[in-house]
Amino acid sequence: MSESSNRAREFHKLTYLVVDDFENFRLSLRQMLRSCGADQIELVGNAAQAIKHCTYNHVDVVLCDYNLGEGRNGQHVLEELRHKKLLRRSSLFLMVTAETSKQMVMGARENQPDGYLTKPINRAMLEQRLITLIEQRNALLPINREIDRENYPEAISLCLQALPRQPRHKTWLLKTLGELYYRLGDLSHAAKVFDDVLQQRELPWALLGRSRILLANRHQDQAVDNLRHLIERHPDYMEAYDLLAEGLQQQGKLPEAQQVLEQAAVQSPNALLRQKHLAQLAEANQDMEAATGAWRRTVTLGSHSIHDSADHYLALGKGLSELCEDEDDAQAAEHAREALTTLRTMEKRFAHEPDVALRSRIVQCRIHSGQGHQKDVESLLEGLRAEFDGNPSIDPDTCLDYAKTLFRTGNSDEARKLLGQLAQNHSDEPELLQQIEALLDEPVGFRQKLKARSLNHDGIKAFESGDLHAAVEAFSEALAVVPQHAAVNLNLVQVLLKLQESGDADPGLIHQCRQNLSRLQSLPEQHRQYRRYLSLKKKLEGLSP
Numbered sequence: 001m002s003e004s005s006n007r008a009r010e011f012h013k014l015t016y017l018v019v020d021d022f023e024n025f026r027l028s029l030r031q032m033l034r035s036c037g038a039d040q041i042e043l044v045g046n047a048a049q050a051i052k053h054c055t056y057n058h059v060d061v062v063l064c065d066y067n068l069g070e071g072r073n074g075q076h077v078l079e080e081l082r083h084k085k086l087l088r089r090s091s092l093f094l095m096v097t098a099e100t101s102k103q104m105v106m107g108a109r110e111n112q113p114d115g116y117l118t119k120p121i122n123r124a125m126l127e128q129r130l131i132t133l134i135e136q137r138n139a140l141l142p143i144n145r146e147i148d149r150e151n152y153p154e155a156i157s158l159c160l161q162a163l164p165r166q167p168r169h170k171t172w173l174l175k176t177l178g179e180l181y182y183r184l185g186d187l188s189h190a191a192k193v194f195d196d197v198l199q200q201r202e203l204p205w206a207l208l209g210r211s212r213i214l215l216a217n218r219h220q221d222q223a224v225d226n227l228r229h230l231i232e233r234h235p236d237y238m239e240a241y242d243l244l245a246e247g248l249q250q251q252g253k254l255p256e257a258q259q260v261l262e263q264a265a266v267q268s269p270n271a272l273l274r275q276k277h278l279a280q281l282a283e284a285n286q287d288m289e290a291a292t293g294a295w296r297r298t299v300t301l302g303s304h305s306i307h308d309s310a311d312h313y314l315a316l317g318k319g320l321s322e323l324c325e326d327e328d329d330a331q332a333a334e335h336a337r338e339a340l341t342t343l344r345t346m347e348k349r350f351a352h353e354p355d356v357a358l359r360s361r362i363v364q365c366r367i368h369s370g371q372g373h374q375k376d377v378e379s380l381l382e383g384l385r386a387e388f389d390g391n392p393s394i395d396p397d398t399c400l401d402y403a404k405t406l407f408r409t410g411n412s413d414e415a416r417k418l419l420g421q422l423a424q425n426h427s428d429e430p431e432l433l434q435q436i437e438a439l440l441d442e443p444v445g446f447r448q449k450l451k452a453r454s455l456n457h458d459g460i461k462a463f464e465s466g467d468l469h470a471a472v473e474a475f476s477e478a479l480a481v482v483p484q485h486a487a488v489n490l491n492l493v494q495v496l497l498k499l500q501e502s503g504d505a506d507p508g509l510i511h512q513c514r515q516n517l518s519r520l521q522s523l524p525e526q527h528r529q530y531r532r533y534l535s536l537k538k539k540l541e542g543l544s545p
Contacts (some may be wrong), residue, residue, distance in 0.1 A: 009037065010266075014040070014061055015040040015041075017050065017053055017054065019050040019064040019065060021068045021355055023066075024237035029126075032123045036123070036126065042057070050077050050217060054081055054086040054087065055084075058088070058091075060090070060497070066097035067097065073304070075270065078113055079305060079306055079307075080305075089148050090140075090144040090145065093113045094117050095117070098118070114512070115129060115481065127210035139168075143158045152180050152184050156177060175206075179209070190213055208230065208240055211247070215246065224247045225253065228244065231244065238264060238541035244260050256263045261281060272307050276294070277296075279294035279298060298312045302329055310353055313345060313349070316345060317346070320335045320339035321367045321370065343360040346360060358387060359401065363401070365380040365409065369405075369408055384402060397428060399422050400419075402418065412484075419439065423436050424524075436524070441484065451478075455477045455478035456478045459473075459491060459495070460491065463495055468499050471491075472496065472499070475488055475491050479492065484519055487529055489519055493513045493536050496513050510540070513540050517536065517537055
């Protein structure tokens with residue numbers, strides 16, 4: 001049988017889906033595929049039809065245009081098919097495009113298409129590109145079938161058998177073998193695969209895989225060094241940025257992790273999940289301007305993405321509500337308008353989801369409070385109190401956010417009562433308890449938090465250097481911003497007691513200590529500072545008035 005007959009036979013075995021918004025191009029591509037030997041060809045004109053067809057039909061080859069008109073593009077189609085696992089590993093996805101901008105290519109590459117076809121396309125180009133991919137598909141089909149079935153031990157066995165028999169596919173086999181060992185948690189075998197490759201040649205995927213294993217084994221320093229080297233050598237290898245940020249987070253270097261993701265977002269701005277991670281890191285760093293910008297991009301990218309979420313809109317609304325405070329009137333009012341618009345859009349877009357309207361009103365209340373709209377604040381609070389009163393089904397995150405609103409609107413006693421009950425009901429959840437502590441300590445806007453933290457740091461530094469009076473001044477200034485902060489109150493008491501011991505103190509010092517401790521008399525037992533509070537209280541009780 002001739003080579004052309006063999007090729008035609010291979011094309012004939014497979015099913016095809018052509019996705020393009022121009023009918024003439026769809027028909028032209030179908031004719032080319034038929035001339036190559038293909039027979040089972042489906043044509044659709046938009047993303048929704050493509051997703052629907054793949055939901056109910058197995059497709060071997062998808063040829064999808066990047067630009068599909070208004071709405072979802074080819075990147076969104078590939079993203080959703082991967083996310084919903086509607087494409088088997090043995091299926092091929094080719095992005096067809098007339099656009100070759102770096103932004104488009106980088107965005108599409110995030111979801112790993114099997115190849116690109118650049119318009120205009122002729123039959124020879126199509127046949128040559130496809131036959132190469134189909135031959136590789138057929139050679140690796142047994143392995144991919146077992147991976148689709150999540151039968152990783154059998155897939156590993158097949159990879160090992162194929163290595164001496166299929167030298168053309170050695171790179172793919174080794175990469176897949178390392179990833180399979182990693183999935184199974186067999187880190188030593190995975191490391192050996194990657195190390196063996198790296199001894200021969202420094203391939204990016206092998207260095208990435210080795211770094212992932214180093215992180216899993218808690219060797220963060222070496223992993224971070226490797227990943228910095230990888231990015232320096234291959235600045236377009238986006239997975240390295242994500243893993244480097246993860247490594248820096250594990251080291252507690254959150255500002256550096258944020259900088260890495262900011263660099264990655266410049267390289268590839270259309271990756272929604274990376275923008276979301278960047279926003280979360282910026283929030284942790286109290287960099288609300290950067291966080292808000294990243295949430296804004298996340299919301300925009302989500303408008304046609306399978307990863308769209310009400311949480312993204314809510315986070316943007318919250319970030320903007322923070323920026324409403326302590327700004328000049330014009331800028332604060334602009335942020336307030338954007339926040340309210342974002343929340344209204346969220347309520348319409350996700351009306352079917354529970355508690356969306358409730359969560360929106362909680363944030364709206366803070367926004368109106370920041371703008372001095374007291375009538376709106378009271379109206380919203382009346383409804384919120386009615387909804388929260390005796391309702392145990394409201395989730396803890398929503399309760400935390402409501403407590404924040406109560407603090408910001410001057411209802412501190414209500415907030416502390418709510419948080420005390422929440423801590424009691426979830427005493428076995430350390431992460432939630434830490435969030436409750438943070439809100440009890442710093443129930444203020446991010447700018448005040450930064451100021452108070454800086455002053456507390458100055459006080460600790462002065463105390464460690466022996467300058468007790470400077471420490472008292474710094475801690476006192478911090479408490480003017482966050483008067484209920486447990487650690488800062490206890491820091492001040494500790495310094496004042498040190499002054500008392502040195503004899504360098506005024507007669508009212510003990511009284512001042514008692515005043516600071518009295519602020520903490522309702523401190524929950526679960527609070528990390530509770531034992532320290534009891535110790536200092538006991539020490540103070542042993543001193544004369």
